[in-house]
Amino acid sequence: MTSGPVVTAEPVMTTAAANTAAAGSAGAAGADTIVDAGTRGVGADVGRPDGVPKVQGRFAFSSDLWADDFLWGHTLRSPHASANIRGIDIGPALATAGVHAVLLADDVPGCITYGLEHGDQPALANGQVRYVGEPVALVAADHPDVARRAAEAIVVDYEVTDPLIDAEAAPDAAPIHPDGNVIRELIIRHGDLDSSGEVTVEGIYEVGMQDQAFMGPESGLALPDEDGGVELFVSTQWLHVDREQVAACLGIDEEKVRITLAGVGGAFGAREDLSLQVHLCMLALHTGKPVKMVYSRDESFYGHVHRHPAKMWYRHHADRDGRLVKVEARIVLDGGAYASSSGAVIANASCFAAGPYKVPAAHIVGLAVRTNNPPCGAMRGFGAVQTCFAHESQMDKLAAALGMDPVELRLINALDSGDRLITGQVITGTFPVAEVIRQCAGAPVPDIPPSDDRRDLPGGSGRTTNAADTVRGTGFAVGFKNLMFSEGYDDYSSAACRVADGVATVTCACAEVGQGFVTLAQQIARTELGVDEVILAPAQTATIGSAGSSSASRQTWMSGGAVQAACRAVRVQILADVAADWGVSPDGLVLRDGLVVSLDGQQEALLAQITAGTGYEADVEYHHAPTEALDENGQGNAHVSFACAAHRVVADVDPDLGLVRIRDITTAQDVGRILNPTQAVGQIEGGTAQGVGLALMEEIVLDNGIVRNASFTDYVIPTTLDMPDVTIAAWVEEPEPNAPYGAKGIGEPPTISSSAAVAAAVRAATGLPLPRIPIRPADIALARNEVQQ
């Protein structure tokens, strides 16, 4: 990387952009934050290496970077959901004092489009805009407000056309993109489709458009390099796929795009697609100056993909004993204007549409379509969230039709290892669905007396509700999804390990987005190498191969596996040399407490001495077991592994006003093995909160393609007064055979079943069908009014 103009608030942790560039005090500052005195390996409650700088405000996020003489970038976005661009006049913008560049589609040096699955999205609108917020022009100026004013001065001549905003109408509507309006149709036909059950229940369900709403807005800094390349510091989930797309758009070799992970303020799927990466690099290369961009909160709502809104029709068939016979479903996901990862999202929604249950026959039609709504893509749970709400609503409806306890109904149908999914795949790993259900449902229901403290009541500080105005309900749900990438994708991660002077250095491009991989990587290295001190090198494209995405609950397994394999390769080298030196077999040697020790206790040596000077190193690529594409009937071994979770929710509802206060959430989760208990609790509590948000309040409100609530004032997420304590009844530890240390990814399952359980609790309290989430106050209060009248 270039030596440096980049300076951060203070060089701190390994992931922060400039920590290597500003070498002066970096060594000392870095060292005291990453060294953990005393060995604490896998399974131990080890603190985050970036915890101290984060509580001190010294951790450098992607919005905290600056460089000498840098410019501010700004994006002009389309105000129209559908329009042709007849002309653009940048004259007034260019004439603004302090403006250094104004760039349009014609200025994109390489390929105009990019995309995760299909390169269908223009880096800048190319004669046409397909959603409100689509980038149209870029400005670089010496002050952010100058850049914003200049962007306002750009005159775009739009010919506005009628937008396509109804996903269900999309397949038959005129195509809004050369690739057509159907992004993917996936049909699953499994078992005897002519079979039918004695009892059937049917329903139509709807899920609103959720936003990831990470706290750190999209931001980054690009610096032009002397070789015509560019250096980019950015918050992202996947450095190497960014590089691939950025290089193509810039029309330069991938090696000339050097990307370093800057501190990431949360991601949850929203940073898997490009946002400002190409724009920053274009402005830096054009102006020859460093360029920084920081999205405002309202811009962030336009700047990344959202969770797909869903409309779902379901029919469940069961016998009189409650055994599922067949599940039929039609799932329509609104993908918005561009494909993003819609193809994979509809695959997940469809594959897991029947829930973690034994289903002998299934007919699922999954459809992801293109509209002029904002693009949708990855968000925590990735398609499984939407269908979990539907299948769990159906299971409750079925239990009611059968006169059966809803938990019992789930238990008798629970999938297990050795069973088949509706894709025909036999589950070969661990999958303790029944145990997860039993642990969650069996935990004692906390005795929470009605409280007159406003803070415990629906409506909170608004003083709307007395305890006497409330009714209580309990809901239960279970959900599951796959871990890692599926359908034949060659999914891998790369890591390098070096041990010198008794200190291990681990290099991996895994994006630390808050989940705590940096902690795990150190724990793994300690466990494998018996060392205390583990340094994590910065995550960057120039020094190591791809780690894949920090998504799909995959990094503990994939990058954890890569780090484990790299450390083990180094261990083998060290032990072989020592064994040769001592004239013993390497099998009789171990690394422990900074020593090489013979198991017979006869010999030991300091690892620091053995690795003095030259050191040992290894570089590995770790792949998971290959998967297959789904066939024309949606059948095939498309997935690697599965994880499930269950939630039980107790909610107090004020039915007259439609307000809800959740009083308790109890959960159990299939985790394989816990590698860091505190971090696991944090993932489960945080993932659950996002499900609570979707169930009760979070929705991007669209009006003819326009986002009406692009702010934290009106896109509301749960506060401390909305989230109750989460009781973890159990994490069910059945180690996954092929996973490093037996650990399954734990980030997504908490978000899948929590929404459905909250909805079930509110239904139980009110007796209303509530087929849509988020449940708005009017959905309860006015529906109840209608029932009463």
Added chain:
Amino acid sequence: MSDVVVARSLDEAREALAHQPDATVLAGGTDLMVEINRGLRRPRHVVGVAQVPELRRWHIADNRVVVGAGVTYTEMMTTALADAAPALAQAARTVGSPPIRNAGTLGGNLGTASPAGDTLPVLAALNAEIVVTGPDGERRMGLDDFVVGVKQTSLRPGELIVAAELDRPTGRQEFLKIGPRNAMVISMAGLALVADHDARTVRCALGAVAAGIPRAREAEAWVAEQIDWASGAGVDDGVADEFGQRVAAASSPIDDHRSTAAYRRHAVAVLATRALKRAFSSGEAGDA
């Protein structure tokens, strides 16, 4: 922005505004700075009044509560002002978060004049008189004459909000507000209700359900006749329910991204029913 004057006294503030009558007055910044940060407003001249001591005081005079325009929401909640104007304290506690309540002021809420301004129904129910000062001297007016439209006031160029003077009735005060979650919300519907046992009246005003801050005068008059003022007995459910319906008739809500007109009208009726029952219940006074 070409100049920022930080006034340290009421005279300084008046002087600065006399000098630049088109200046934008900045109090707690909780509304204006949002618009400046977003580039939606670019005022040329700003007069900051957050550090004007005269505006930050409150007192009781002639059995009226005089609240300076610079009194913050936190001060409304935590000082003896909360005893003098309980509904004001209740409303203040529903505003934003602690740091917002530390900054936002009564004058700012008035100046923004949003239908969702949380203190405004309280001011209406307490027969507030708004005191402004300016080039033409002091003017006083009721809330109806001050708030003349959505985010529109009758303030003239160079004028500054000084205070609001409120009734101090003998009777319970209630403020209730609905939002999309349990804290830190913009009002979807709000309501203030005041019982005045001396005057034998009930006064009720509504927030976020009309272009202004309507008083439910017909309902007020009706319910005053239903209450057994002499005995102090509670209201029965039938009266409370009918009161709710009559109050809802005073609303004229709209559909927007925060809620629907139908829900707002329904919710106002429920809030009014509950507020009336609380105000005439024999139990303890409601908490803030």
Added chain:
Amino acid sequence: MPDPYSLRVNGVDCEVADSDLAESLLFVLRERLGLTGTKNACTEGECSSCAVLIDGVLTCSCLVLAATAAGQEITTVEGLGDGRDELSVVQEAFVHEGAVQCGFCTPGLIVAVHDLLEANPEPSDGDVREALSGNLCRCTGYGRILAAVHSAAATKRSQP
């Protein structure tokens, strides 16, 4: 360009020159004074990531016109610890209890919790939840944060 003004931040007087007077205190702290610990998550007072103390009062710095803060004592997260290596009780508790994930909301929370425990050394769970209801966090679901606040309160009470 307007006249320079001076801000007193963490006990140090800092000259702000060549600025646009429309800049918020948040922007000036971060972009002109290099104090990037104060975070820019919403710039509309809805998340408290930018919380600072101004004359001891908890304030969203995004809603303060920087020039109006001249002459006031501003304390940011960088000014709360006891030097570069020593953490405050609150900071220590956040690290120890696992209250930090991505960390973007953390500085605002640290400032808010310092303010809370100063005013209320023995807060109930409801008190803590209400005091922090404006500090949005998207990673944690608040569980470890609340644990850290109670832990910090207990530690502070046990100290002489």
